[in-house]
Amino acid sequence: MALELKQVGKRVAGETHVYPTDLVLERGSFNTLLGTTLAGKTTLMQLMAGLEKPTTGEIWFDDVNVTGRPVQKRNVSMVYQQFINYPNMTVFDNIASPLRVARHSEDEIKKRVGAMAELMKISAMLDRRPSELSGGQQQRTAMARAMVKDSDLILLDEPLANLDFKLREELRDELPRIFGQRNCVVVYATTEPSEALLFGGKTAALYEGRVTDFGATGKIYRHPRDLTSAMVFSEPPINTANVRKTEGRILMNENVTWTAPAGLPDGAYTIGIRPHHISPITRDPEAVAIEGTVKVAELSGSESMIHFDAYGDSWVSLSHGVHPFDAGERAVLYADVSRCFYFDTNGKLVAAGGGHTEH
Template identity: 60%
Template sequence: MSLELQNIVKRVGADTHIYETSLKLEPRSFNVLLGTTLAGKTTLMQLIAGIQKPTSGKIFFKGRDVTGAAVQKRNVSMVYQQFINYPNFNVYDNIASPLRVAGMEAVEIERRVGKAAELLRLGPMLKRKPSELSGGQQQRTAIARALVKDSDIILLDEPLANLDYKLREELRDELPKLFADRDAIVVYATTEPNEALLFGGNTATMHEGHITQFGPTSSTYRKPHDLLTAQVFSEPPMNTAKVEKRGNQLTIFGNQKWPIGQAGSKLPDGNYMIGVRPYNVSPNKDGKALGSFDAEVLVTEISGSESVIHTRIDNSTWISQSHGIHALPLGSQAKLYVDIDQAMFFDANNRLVS
């Protein structure tokens, strides 16, 4: 029951929205599309749903070519960023609507709606109209409607983006549980790397109409094939700089010397791009292979338990995210330590080499 996109291309006029892409989604999998606005996530979802047709390429579902099949024949459910419900139906009728369209028996409808409402904790609100619900409840109703029918494919397009932070946290926790025992392929689009990480499953990182990498979330995060994937999958943004490797030494920011560390020790001498995640840069001296640099503090952000220090070094911005409170004044010089063992090295073509 897998879904396969083969050499899909989507062009609209002179613009290419999706460059040649192949993707295979396994049955019962949770797949995240991660990328910025306009990276092509929505287009890809609409191609899967059949709302749009690819300019070229084929889509197979259960081994059958469904490229030309209409949306109605694909048995998909979709949840959008905006809370889309029928305004003049109450919650019960909203959830029941896809089943009624399918001509299901009333008893069965009641059983299924009851179950979906219970899962999403909508039980006490079944008689209310969408306008009488909070944003979180409206979105739950929309999700319940997607769950209630036995869809083969469930598409969620940034469903939590318009919700309050805490509600988002709650639903983010619940969603994978809801889909866990379903025989469906789930595709979830988001702009937030942290959301992708917490969901687990598989992640496809997208950038300007390309899928840069697709695989298990943890390995996409920890072993990105290239710099672009690493950058898309990093929040706060990944720190990068050019380095020169000579023997056991790295030269960075023009004249700083760093030890090579485990990550880059096997590399031949030469020029590389180094990528360091902000939480591997700290004002505290701990860890093993350490490089250090002095930088001008642009701004320090302190949340309750951590400090995020934005600095300027060699005309680029490096960010440090560390435990504890480090209130460094604006414009001061700070010494920051880098855990080079955790660094990533990219070659001239921005491919990960170590």
């Protein structure tokens, strides 16, 4: 065990920023905090680091209660989305700064900075100053400085958000490798479900200050605990509709119906289906036709996103290829209902795509 939050919560001026939270993050693990802006990710990280004191609960690290211990007395590093480097120092001195504060020998500093610079692919830039670096190189420098002191806890608060697309993709691919051999707890905050899926590890879904789900990233994506967690883990937003199961059929309305998953009791449900499981074309004879009115069609070089109204609900389709539609046009789109989630009237998942039913 490494980092454990026991009913940790935070209130500021009577407003709850983080509701009482229980969470255990193991050493050697890569953990993603996934949620929209203002979901509570940064506050939760600041509580973990000791930058903020919890209003309720306790924080333990390696079976020691560190709740009242200031950040200066914890072996913690944090990287923000802004490029925070010392402008008057070289890249070498930026990375070396925490080691000098800890009074390591110059030989040890040279060895560790060199190894970290090689890992982050900035060895050729050690004599430069931050102003001479690209955005990606500056962020690599900030991350190298955070990692060089072998922290027990490394917190990455949307560190790639301000980088261009190419640099984000490059660092996304490298991060799991960079942290793969380190015996620390890594926590990475993001608003993007695709990042969580790319990193793997474990994910905590956050919504309005609550951790709604936590576990292996793939499991949460495929079997979210509830509708809120499914919403957090879907971009574009997951499509939902009220349906009823009766006599082995799912009824959305009198014209839209399909075979119910095995084992699903009769009753009322909310379905959820991700946009990439709805397409203007299909070869699946089991796909269900959804007729609606197009609000807007967004076309890119390889994808089409279609926003449309259907049966009183707003839906989104995200599909490969270019599929042009005009606003106001009537359109038929096809839903792969084998990928539906079924939530009960309390929002709890009772059946997931592929016909798996929760018990």
